[in-house]
Amino acid sequence: MEEFMLKPPVGAAKKKKVRGRGYSSGKGARCGRGNKGQNARSGGGVRVGFEGGQMPLYRRIARRGFTNAPFKRENTIINLGAINRKFEENEIVSKETLISKRLLKKSAAPVKILGAGKLEKKLIFKVENISAGAQKKIEVAGGTIELQGEKENR
Secondary structure (H helix, E strand, C coil): CCHHHCCCCCCCCCCCCCCCCCHHHCCCCCCCCCCCCHHHCCCCCCCCCCECCECCHHHHCCCCCCCCHHHCCCCEEEEHHHHHHHCCCCCEEEHHHHHHCCCCCCCCCCEEEECCCCCCCCCEEECCEECHHHHHHHHHHCCEECCCCCCCCC
C-alpha cells in the first residue's frame, strides 16, 4: 500500500463549520452564540465552574480528611478459570508466562490470582498475591505457591 492511497473512512473527516459568513452559510449573523450577553461578546465568557455569582459547587462541598488515593496499590487480577484454560499440567504460572499466554498485558502492576472458576491441573504459582479462596483451590489440585515480592498487599 502506498502513502498516497490512504484515505480516512467515509464520514470520519468532517468539514469545519464556517461561522459569520452570511445567513445562507447556516451559521451567519449571530454565529450560534445567541442574542447579546456576556457569551456573545468577543473575549467574553466565564471561567469553568462559574455559576453566575452563586457559590460554585467546588466551593460548597467540604473537603476534609485524608484520602489514600495517591498511595493506592492496584493489582492486575486473573481468575483460576482463565489459567486452567491456558496452562498445561506442571507449568509455572508467573508474570512472564501470563504475558506470553496473553492473559496479561505488559504492566508494572502486581498480579493477584483470584479463585473464580475451576482449577483441574497441578501448577506452580510464582506471583505477588493470591486470594485465600484461590490458595485452597490450588492446594486441592496439588499445585504449589511461591509468593514473589510484596506480600503485605494480600
